[in-house]
Amino acid sequence: MNIYQKALAERKRLHLKRHLPILPEGIDFFSNDYLGLARSSKLEQKIAEEAANFSLTNGATGSRLLSGNSWYAENIEAQVAEYHNSEAALIYPSGYTANLGLISCLATKEVTMVMDELLHASLIDGSRLGKAPKVIFKHNDVDDLAKHLEKIQGEKLVVVESVYSMDGDLCPITEVAQICKDHQAMLIVDEAHAIGVFGKNGEGLVQGAKLEDQVMARIITYGKAPGIHGAAVVGPNWLKDYQANFSRSLIFSTAPSPHQFASIAGFYQILPELEEERQDLKALVKHFIAKREKHQGVWLPSPSHIQSIIVPGNEKVVALAEQLQKVKINALPIRKPSVKEDQERIRICLHSFNTKEEIDLLFEKMEHSISQS
Secondary structure: OOHHHHHHHHHHHOOOOOOOOOOOOOEEOOOOOOOOHHHOHHHHHHHHHHHHHOOOOOOOOOOOOOOOOOHHHHHHHHHHHHHOOOOEEEEEOOHHHHHHHHHHHHOOOOEEEEEEOOOOHHHHHHHHHOOOOEEEEOOOOHHHHHHHHHHOOOEEEEEEEOEOOOOOOEOOHHHHHHHHHHOOOEEEEEOOOOOOOOOOOOOOHHHHOOOHHHOOEEEEEOOOOOOOOOEEEEEOHHHHHHHHHHOHHHHOOOOOOHHHHHHHHHHHHHHHHOHHHHHHHHHHHHHHHHHHOOOOOEEOOOOOOEEEEEOOOHHHHHHHHHHHHHOOEEOOEEOOOOOOOOOOEEEEEOOOOOOHHHHHHHHHHHHHHHHHO
């Protein structure tokens, strides 16, 4: 047994070993398809029309700096920038490559990165690839953020998420933006789990709070509620130019395919028309919270479509997820090291296509499983 196989065996012993799941048919409480767009025939039709109208090639054929750029890509990015009240947008193949490329190229030794302790792994990985010193502030604690910024000399760059993917809570974005302004700190907001869901027309929390001018960059991710793939970094013109010169995941990756750009165009065409889906999701979240407050167990106080019940211990949380799957309820366990030890949880993602009856069934089956454990 080599060292890599030993590492796998150790993960298995600790109930940490991951695998690529194909879940059985059942109620979806686990995917990021919050508005049902991944299964939407309306979006599918818009994408097909967009692709047909422009006679797109099958592949990008190279990176954006070689043969992968086109007038079509530039046109879609201009549309994205306009929708998000920004000067420019730059589209990456995925949310991970966007976060990795943006953060790593900005994390120079002249800048201090100030990061919320619950940031997504892609943002953390980006900071690790950079040379900037890093400061971690307590999750959503604006006073702790201010204390750290007061001590830092020189350039400061604050990184937060608008909706946190594991806890489901919202960043106090107005207060964070004001603190950054008071301390001359640049601000980056990852809007991955807010796009499509929050804002008047699904633009995200930053635009919903009219803070576009106070946020240097936003990451707009398309693999969650938009139901497609890729991500855009929106911000000033100079930031797009800077990434084209220094973002390694952009420079050395094959560009998104023309069809991916067409998918993004199709998404923005229907985004303003999704108010019914947003309201349906909002009503389900309200129903879920009402049920949650009467249910035994330790629940995180999330106001969003991401809800979590703490089930300490990898073995216990996996066992609960398996019990739910036996009754055709798919809600996945989140284990250490994705979360801290004793913070293992069942994360429940709500969707506009879920029903109140499905939520009631979930609570009923969890109540039974927890009482039996």
